[in-house]
Amino acid sequence: MYYNLLTDILGLVRMYEQEMDKERPDVYDFSRWLHQYTARQGHMATDEPEWEGKANGRSADSVINTSLVHLYRYAKLQAKAAIADTEFSTPDDFIYLISLVAFGSMTKTALIRLNVHEKSAGMQIVKRLIDNGLVEQTANDIDKRNRMLHITAKGTRLLNESMENIRQASRNVTEPLTSEEKMELIKLLTKLEKFHEQRTRGDG
Template identity: 65%
Template structure:
């Protein structure tokens, strides 16, 4: 137990409060599930390893990355990778919409939003896709001009309008969907199904955090 207390003290010094809480929770489970009377840190570590394996978790060793030895942080690597992946996804999406009615990938993403979530106001559609108002309005206007969506004024707010996908928009989206799905799968191709689910969980956590942070600012 001295070993556990020692590590907890070190964690506290580094202010890893969430990790301390997790370790304490594991100790409580350990006490209930085992017959070990001795407070042996080595036995606890062995049990913890088996516990994670049993619950489909893996103890992941810290990966190497370029610049790590020179002090480059994990945050820097993640941010750079997200930017690169966005560019790779955009290249795939552009290839998918070649020879279609879409000028940019954002246009079919707006249509997919309307199909998935139903009609919504211009403001809601633009915010959903995390665009500045001016950029979002340009996308909506292109869709309107091409007859892919239509708009209707709200009785409660004449300045804002509801956007609906048209039958032409639905048809164009359906005709392009196979290429769009192929472009999406190409981006995540090396990942297994379980890895994709874990990535979704992590990305959703990040996106939810930044979404709520943006709402607080605005």
């Protein structure tokens, strides 16, 4: 029996070597590959969790939707605590500034769409940032009617002063998860977000 098992393992190691083509393979990398391989082969056993109301017919979709709403509220509470005693009025203020830093200058429409806001709500946030001197707008060289938004020196300073508190707020939300669990959650959330983003654009 053990001989057959060893033969199977050697065969898997050979497949791993051919697929990965690594100069210095290690057992941890092989274990990750084996996890992915068994999932591709349909052999991954997933224990179905228990949840409140399951016995009464509450669906997994309902649980996921409720959890996402609750997590959004927990994250918002953490974000509000992070910007206490700063010039930021709401967490959306620093999220918009972070977007401009991460993705560069963009139009109002692009910034609002990036943060998945309705136009009226997004315009209020942009106006507040401009009025507070955290964002400025300039004419677009290509289309003069489309003005570009840029983070100001004041906005950059305020964001930098608040970043450690903001990072800590983010860590507080994901605190109980291991690094591996975070990576898996990112994959699942990215899959969901891309699906809804494409569907929304398709509907538009």
